[in-house]
Amino acid sequence: MRAKDIMTKDVITISAYAPIYELTKLLAENDISGVPVCDESGKVIGMVSEADLIALKNGSRVVDIMNPEVIAVSQETPVEEVAVVLHTKKIKRVPVYEKDQMVGIISRADIVAAMARKHMERVKR
Numbered sequence: 001m002r003a004k005d006i007m008t009k010d011v012i013t014i015s016a017y018a019p020i021y022e023l024t025k026l027l028a029e030n031d032i033s034g035v036p037v038c039d040e041s042g043k044v045i046g047m048v049s050e051a052d053l054i055a056l057k058n059g060s061r062v063v064d065i066m067n068p069e070v071i072a073v074s075q076e077t078p079v080e081e082v083a084v085v086l087h088t089k090k091i092k093r094v095p096v097y098e099k100d101q102m103v104g105i106i107s108r109a110d111i112v113a114a115m116a117r118k119h120m121e122r123v124k125r
Contacts, residue, residue: 003082004075006114007096007104013038016045016063023048023062036095036102037066044070044095044102072097073106083111 013036014023027033027050034049046066059065072095073082085094086108096104 001079001114001118002075003073003077003079003096003106004104006079006110007075007106008110009104011036011095011102011105013042013044014048014062015040016061016066018062020053020056020060020062020065024053027053034093036070036105037062044072046070047091047093047095049092070095072102074098075103079111079114082106086111 012026012030012032014026016037016039023035026035034047036044037046037048039045046063046068047070048062048066052065052067056065071085071089071091073085075096075098077096082094086092093105093107095102096106
C-alpha cells in the first residue's frame, strides 16, 4: 500500500498571513489538529498545529507561529515508511507530493485506519 492509497486528497490549508483567530476557527470547525501553511501562490511553506497555538507567546498571524520545516512524502512512498517518518520526526501529519505539487495529506489517523482495514481483510480470509 502506498501513500496515494490512504491520503486525504481535499487538503485544508491556511494562508501564512491569516490571523490566529482564523486558524483556531478552521481547526475547530473541521475537527482537525493542524494544517499546511501556504503562500500566495499556493506553495506549502510551513505547518501549523494545535501545539503551536498552545505554545503561542507572541504573534497575531499564522506565519508568526508556524513551523517552517515541511517534512513531506511522495505518492509512491510505502505506508510503512510514512508511519516511520511520523514516528521518528514526532509529527502528526505529512503532506504528500507529486513532483512539486501537494496532492494530499496523511495523518496518524489515516495510518491507523489503513492498519484496521488490513487487519479486517486478514480476518475475512
